[in-house]
Amino acid sequence: MPQKLCIGVAGLGTVGSGLVEMLIKNHDDILRRTGREIVIKTAAVHDLSKKRELPAGVALTSDVMSLADDPDIQIVVELMGGTKAARHLVMRAIENGKSVVTANKALLAEHGREIFALAQKKNVAIGYEASVAGAIPIIQTLKNSLAGNHITSVMGILNGTSNYILSEMNQHGFDFPTALREAQELGLAEADPSLDIDGQDAAHKLTLLIRLAWGRNYPFSRLAVEGIRGLNPLDIKFAREFGCRIKLIGQAREVDGKIEAGVFPALMHHTLLLARVNGAYNAVRVEGNAVGSLFLHGLGAGRRPTASAVLGDLLALARRSAENGSGDNTGFVDPLPDAEILPSEEAVSPWYVRATVRDTPGVLRDIAAVFTEEDISFAQILQKAKENDRVPLIFMTHETTGRAIHTAVRRLEQSGTLLVPATCFRILGSCGDEAEEI
Numbered sequence: 001m002p003q004k005l006c007i008g009v010a011g012l013g014t015v016g017s018g019l020v021e022m023l024i025k026n027h028d029d030i031l032r033r034t035g036r037e038i039v040i041k042t043a044a045v046h047d048l049s050k051k052r053e054l055p056a057g058v059a060l061t062s063d064v065m066s067l068a069d070d071p072d073i074q075i076v077v078e079l080m081g082g083t084k085a086a087r088h089l090v091m092r093a094i095e096n097g098k099s100v101v102t103a104n105k106a107l108l109a110e111h112g113r114e115i116f117a118l119a120q121k122k123n124v125a126i127g128y129e130a131s132v133a134g135a136i137p138i139i140q141t142l143k144n145s146l147a148g149n150h151i152t153s154v155m156g157i158l159n160g161t162s163n164y165i166l167s168e169m170n171q172h173g174f175d176f177p178t179a180l181r182e183a184q185e186l187g188l189a190e191a192d193p194s195l196d197i198d199g200q201d202a203a204h205k206l207t208l209l210i211r212l213a214w215g216r217n218y219p220f221s222r223l224a225v226e227g228i229r230g231l232n233p234l235d236i237k238f239a240r241e242f243g244c245r246i247k248l249i250g251q252a253r254e255v256d257g258k259i260e261a262g263v264f265p266a267l268m269h270h271t272l273l274l275a276r277v278n279g280a281y282n283a284v285r286v287e288g289n290a291v292g293s294l295f296l297h298g299l300g301a302g303r304r305p306t307a308s309a310v311l312g313d314l315l316a317l318a319r320r321s322a323e324n325g326s327g328d329n330t331g332f333v334d335p336l337p338d339a340e341i342l343p344s345e346e347a348v349s350p351w352y353v354r355a356t357v358r359d360t361p362g363v364l365r366d367i368a369a370v371f372t373e374e375d376i377s378f379a380q381i382l383q384k385a386k387e388n389d390r391v392p393l394i395f396m397t398h399e400t401t402g403r404a405i406h407t408a409v410r411r412l413e414q415s416g417t418l419l420v421p422a423t424c425f426r427i428l429g430s431c432g433d434e435a436e437e438i
């Protein structure tokens with residue numbers, strides 16, 4: 001008789017029901033890979049009256065904390081989402097010596113410090129592969145496979161909903177509300193899409209990636225976050241004229257021993273791998289001093305892809321002889337120091353600036369004067385056809401800081417040169433004729 005591994009599952013929604021389905025479907029493979037029978041003893045849900053597809057013998061409860069207190073349950077799988085109840089459950093489970101598997105990036109970004117510290121103290125494992133980029137095995141990649149590297153940068157498309165919206169705007173010329181509505185109709189965006197389109201979801205994931213890449217706590221609240229809400233289709237169109245796509249990027253880099261990180265829409269040349277990630281897909285690009293550049297691509301969400309990552313963690317725990325026993329959750333020796341932060345405004349890159357001005361003689365000279373005073377030089381300038389005396393001007397700058405760009409733009413707004421606020425995006429990689437990759 002194979003040894004049993006008894007688990008409690010909190011949440012039977014998209015991911016939880018996918019986990020149950022794959023545990024049944026892949027039962028024989030799981031047994032062959034681990035030599036153990038993974039048995040769900042209890043599942044916790046909010047609404048006990050909903051119909052559920054569960055194997056015989058699974059108890060259903062609405063008392064989620066009972067999973068943490070049940071001495072028979074060896075691993076608690078948290079798939080509820082949210083940070084309040086989930087935090088109580090996870091902390092209590094760890095306190096009681098249980099390992100935890102979770103897909104909850106918000107929880108680990110906002111409360112990771114205390115959760116990992118307690119797990120270290122109690123010598124239990126936290127599996128969180130599903131929390132970043134769904135099916136893509138980026139957590140194990142950073143924690144184990146690339147552990148021999150000094151990581152210099154991690155960047156990625158970490159939110160499938162935003163990427164789907166941007167892809168639709170780019171490929172079909174949709175405006176933002178139309179692309180969002182389509183994503184909602186397809187079930188790719190929530191009724192309240194704020195977490196996705198305002199960049200918070202990607203920021204939660206980036207916080208976890210920074211911890212794994214550098215062994216530093218980067219406070220989530222200090223991350224610079226900008227989303228794609230209301231993105232103007234004009235910018236998609238103009239970016240294309242420079243051979244670029246606009247992508248919502250989560251990026252963290254090491255610059256002179258400090259970490260510069262943020263989530264923001266950026267222009268990328270269309271030949272770059274990240275620029276070519278379309279639809280609801282996610283991708284992560286990691287650079288390490290031994291491995292060079294590594295690119296991972298796959299589905300970042302969904303019932304089965306996310307369950308795949310949850311199962312990977314569960315099987316890794318099942319393979320260990322005991323159910324618990326590893327404080328090695330961040331991939332670094334705890335306690336982790338705080339990250340030294342390079343403010344995003346100080347980061348250097350080329351910029352795209354779209355300004356709308358009145359079509360009068362000398363306006364370009366006035367703008368150029370302000371940019372020059374802020375030490376910004378232009379790589380390219382594009383003037384579009386005027387509409388009702390208004391003319392859009394596109395500036396592609398050489399490398400400069402966000403601070404310089406925002407100061408110049410603010411000055412031009414205050415002087416009345418700009419008719420509407422300028423749109424400014426960073427450019428990542430080359431937006432010239434030369435392709436950097438592939």
Ligand SMILES: NC(=O)c1ccc[n+]([C@@H]2O[C@H](COP(=O)([O-])OP(=O)(O)OC[C@H]3O[C@@H](n4cnc5c(N)ncnc54)[C@H](OP(=O)(O)O)[C@@H]3O)[C@@H](O)[C@H]2O)c1
Nearest residue numbers: 011012013014015045046047079080081085103104301302
């Ligand atoms: N969906 C994805 O593709 C995906 C991808 C990666 C990561 N994640 C993460 O996975 C987690 C779960 O996401 P999901 O999409 O599966 O969520 P979901 O579909 O909304 O399901 C949530 C489940 O948790 C239950 N629940 C919520 N609060 C509870 C409480 N206080 N007590 C007991 N049960 C409670 C709900 O019960 P009822 O069924 O009774 O409502 C439901 O079964 C989240 O952290 C999410 O960020 C999701």
